[in-house]
Amino acid sequence: NAGVTQTPKFRILKIGQSMTLQCAQDMNHNYMYWYRQDPGMGLKLIYYSVGAGITDKGEVPNGYNVSRSTTEDFPLRLELAAPSQTSVYFCASSPVGAEAFFGQGTRLTVV
């Protein structure tokens, strides 16, 4: 049972480039989330989804986009990478009313 799988694990982007962070879960969870973790700041919610076709903004959505076409996948898109987006990104999923399971994270550096 893989749980929540994030790819890639590491990535270096140049300013202005775009990329998609992939997230897949095999637990049939309805809820999925994207967080970013910056040193000394805890995790902040970027976007979340309560089911296929439904997404909503979190606390820090600017510069990001998401889609949820299937229950399993919840990709995060960065269109014009900026140094402020250097962070560790975590995807999580949860069944309704229960704990969130986190992936291993993607460490992104924008130079």
Added chain:
Amino acid sequence: QQQVKQSPQSLIVQKGGISIINCAYENTAFDYFPWYQQFPGKGPALLIAIRPDVSEKKEGRFTISFNKSAKQFSLHIMDSQPGDSATYFCAASTTNDYKLSFGAGTTVTVRA
């Protein structure tokens, strides 16, 4: 604006000692309070969680104390072990959407 404030930022405890981490929240709509444990290079993992209908919850060596009137909750790690060395995050959400607001984290180091 940090919705959940966590302290201390770091602590060092001897093996067998007690680690105490405190959190305070502002949003009275929060009704789910989990604690997550994170090891370097890994994602956070749920350690223990509490809902405001109880004042304390214990699982093994880990205890959450909850004070609804003060809007505070804390994690106590009893008989701390070197394997407990990690970063601990408190969090809060409503049970409507489970969008977690995290504290800034506490790095716990247990010395053998």
